[in-house]
């Protein structure tokens with residue numbers, strides 16, 4: 323979502339004369355768009371500022387705004403701690419950035435804009451065309467969270483659940499497709515909690531997907547991040563009937579132990595999670611899943627951890643994320659005793675080894691098979707093109723023809739930790755398929 327927000331910030335500042343630069347050491351203004359999900363993210367912001375100060379030691383100081391969730395959480399404290407910062411802007415008030423820049427230019431004061439003004443933000447954004455020209459684009463449809471998992475800062479930094487209107491979303495999707503996007507990923511902290519109440523009915527994520535599925539020039543639809551609790555019947559039907567909805571779902575589970583899920587306040591247990599997976603598999607044969615895992619959550623025992631390993635072996639997730647639990651100030655879990663860090667680290671290594679092994683076996687199975695790849699861009703200084711298959715696997719192919727924006731059959735002949743490699747199966751130009 324920060325990538326989407328950063329692009330929209332660029333759309334906002336363009337009319338007041340600011341453009342993105344390829345030469346950061348010459349920039350007049352820096353906007354650090356930050357994430358607060360784990361502790362290291364905050365450290366990284368101060369580290370980045372340290373680098374900036376060094377870079378500009380003998381030059382005119384650039385304007386520096388800190389945006390995003392670190393700004394929201396740390397607020398005035400950031401301005402007090404680091405004098406180099408000219409303003410802090412929360413994720414629900416970044417529509418005010420042009421005004422803030424003007425005020426900083428006129429040396430009015432250090433500025434703090436961290437109100438939750440999500441309606442006003444999207445009202446402003448709706449007036450400005452989305453200029454993103456990527457083949458695969460993000461589109462925020464929902465923000466915030468009302469679930470309050472005990473480890474998570476999102477409900478405090480992004481605020482309560484909010485859904486954009488059906489018309490807003492569809493209009494912006496049309497702009498993206500006009501700009502050349504072939505794939506749209508619908509975004510939200512709880513994307514499948516999307517719920518817009520219009521004058522006549524309630525609109526859900528599935529309604530948006532069914533509508534986007536009709537767009538002729540749009541070839542692929544994805545959505546992220548979803549909560550297992552909000553995988554409703556209509557959403558499962560969207561997987562069954564919308565051929566453009568891709569057959570991979572990021573469905574974070576966090577832990578394979580129902581006890582841990584309970585203390586996390588996740589509002590679902592493991593048998594429910596399995597039920598959802600089974601329903602989706604039935605609706606969309608061949609669908610694969612990826613997940614997020616938190617290791618060493620307060621109170622996690624060896625037995626709990628082993629249940630997570632068991633779940634991984636059963637579901638055979640692909641391309642998942644796993645992190646050691648990071649205590650976040652102000653969250654209920656932060657009052658609980660942490661698992662011994664040495665044990666937590668050992669568990670993480672073990673879990674990642676299993677995930678890696680599964681990924682290796684999964685990729686090995688793809689060898690010498692053909693897969694449809696949507697090519698997104700040419701790699702810098704090489705005759706190689708980067709794209710993704712339906713399952714979001716990165717694929718790299720050598721070609722002297724411009725493949726960008728096309729969906730082509732690729733024979734996979736090699737792979738490494740990050741990517742699959744292959745050769746074209748078809749020579750035709752402008753070949754399109756789902």
Ligand code: SAH
Nearest residue numbers: 473474511547549574614615645646647648
């Ligand atoms: N709404 C989504 C997740 C959004 S946060 C869901 O409920 O699944 C993205 C991911 O960050 C989470 O899935 C979780 O794995 C990770 N995360 C959040 N808070 C964390 C913390 N305190 N420590 C470690 N990982 C965390």
Ligand code: SF4
Nearest residue numbers: 467469470471474476
């Ligand atoms: Fe955070 Fe997701 Fe839980 Fe909301 S549902 S509190 S965003 S982990």
